Amino acid sequence: MRTSNFLLAFTLLATGADATTIEMKVNGLVCSFCAQGIEKTLRKNPATQDVLVSLENRLVAIVTKDGTDIADADLRKALTDAGYDVKAIERTQRSMDELRSRLKQSQ
Numbered sequence: 001m002r003t004s005n006f007l008l009a010f011t012l013l014a015t016g017a018d019a020t021t022i023e024m025k026v027n028g029l030v031c032s033f034c035a036q037g038i039e040k041t042l043r044k045n046p047a048t049q050d051v052l053v054s055l056e057n058r059l060v061a062i063v064t065k066d067g068t069d070i071a072d073a074d075l076r077k078a079l080t081d082a083g084y085d086v087k088a089i090e091r092t093q094r095s096m097d098e099l100r101s102r103l104k105q106s107q
Helices: 002-015 032-043 072-081 096-105
Strands: 021-027 048-054 059-064 085-092
Touching (some): 021 072, 032 048, 072 085
16 A cells, blocks of 8 residues: 555656746737736746746746646736736746747847
């Protein structure tokens, strides 16, 4: 019984151990003040490891801490309550470095 509990716990930890990047297409981003406000709001969530806001690409990306997640509904509510329109939410395995590099190339 103990062995099976240990294996179950290990399996659950192993499947949720990688950080996830949540990429959102957001309309209504018009200034650096918008970006700062969104970043500050999202960093308050204990699951947030890093945040990236690109005004030019209407992109808000969050990297969650290992083994954590933030529900789409919570993200949508936080941004909608702040006055923004969330068009899409996608979970990826892209790192923030990859995203920053891709955004630099598109400019």
